[in-house]
Amino acid sequence: MQFKTIIEPFRIKTVEPIRQTTREQRAVAIREAGYNFFLLKARDVLIDLLTDSGTGAMSSRQWAGMMMGDESYAGARSFYRFQDAVQKITNLKHVLPTHQGRAAERILFGSVLNPGDIVPNNTHFDTTRANIESIGAIGLDIPVPEALQPQTIHPFKGNMDLEALETVLQEQGDSVPLVMVTVTNNSGGGQPVSMANVRAVSEICREYGKPFFLDACRFAENAWFIKIREEGYADKTPLEIAQEMFSYVDGATMSAKKDGLANIGGFLAMNNDDWAQKCRNMEILGEGFPTYGGLAGYDLEAIAVGLEEVLDEDYLRYRIRSVEYLGECLDAVGVPFVKPTGGHALYIEAKAMLPHIPWNEYPAWALSDVLYIEGGVRSVEIGSVMFGRQPDSSEVPAAMELVRLAFPRRMYTQSHVDYLAEVIEYVYGMRDRIRGLKMVEEPPVLRHFTAQFEPAHDALIVG
């Protein structure tokens, strides 16, 4: 290519103003939200990197497609268009639309798990783990060791530890109804899984007679990493790579709010007829008739188009480059983050940046609050608040204390990223003045969404 700048591969047709606030206004807003960024009003946020889930911009083709939505209760044309789009990529026999990813998880686990069962994964996402644990089953994380070494450069840190998988299946195989792999590994830093690893997990699952499911939320980003990092895939299209990835699995859960490029939606797909029948029955109870599954016909249309657009090479190149670009800016000033940068997000390593804050004063949560106060940037903690509370009610430190800056799809431009880099650099410069938090109200499940905090000492920022 002649020029090195990778531009946003779109023009902007509709704009949504964002509101500037002062530091004082933000300090009040976060205090009133109990220092919980989930409880902030979005209008008080300047750059919202809380999540890449359902927050992206839809294309003109998607909006046009929505006008074609068929709202028939059963057998709508939009369902078949959606099913075709999913099957073109996955080739899975049964496709159940759901209102988002966690509904697919709840239906799957509610249909096939029993108390005491074990579900291995590279790393379970929080909703996946919560849906497993709500049945009394166990979500087992077995990522490769590199996944927990933030500074180790490895092309596929999302891989599953194959030896650990064999050990579980040998020793506790009777308790394992299925194996999952999350692509990319969101809770492990948005790191990709190699095709070789997916293939190897599949072979082990075949050997032990276990169904293998992908948590496929970011399948297209994972396919792009395989294309640029794994030998033998450079000349394949993202669609061909995704098709190969799905050819190794028996089923998938998907949040279309990520690589479906939609604001809502998801699906559960699988080959097993008996499981599909059980899941359909469960779906009718909670989501609706299996040809709409909690979605409007127009949502199904938007997802069908999104699943095509997300595999566009120009889009994926720009997408992965945006996060990598932020990484380069931060590396230049020494901010510690998980390397290499992930697909949908950059993860600042709060443990390394704030070594003076103990884990039970939640360093990553505190850092996230300070990024908001200083720059109006909303991020999310992936650390001891999210993962610390155990099913037996003990509290333990999370493996890593990370602040995730998740990039909504097709939403922000390079100047937003430049601003973001400046804010992080500024906060890095004041890191010695940041103090920890204590939790003063804690809900029993998924506590991070609604927990309330106060500064553990005199103030969150001292001096």
Ligand SMILES: Cc1ncc(COP(=O)(O)O)c(C=O)c1O
């Ligand atoms: C890896 C992973 N799995 C599952 C989910 C749940 O999807 P949803 O938010 O649509 O319920 C998410 C959402 O962030 C995710 O990142």
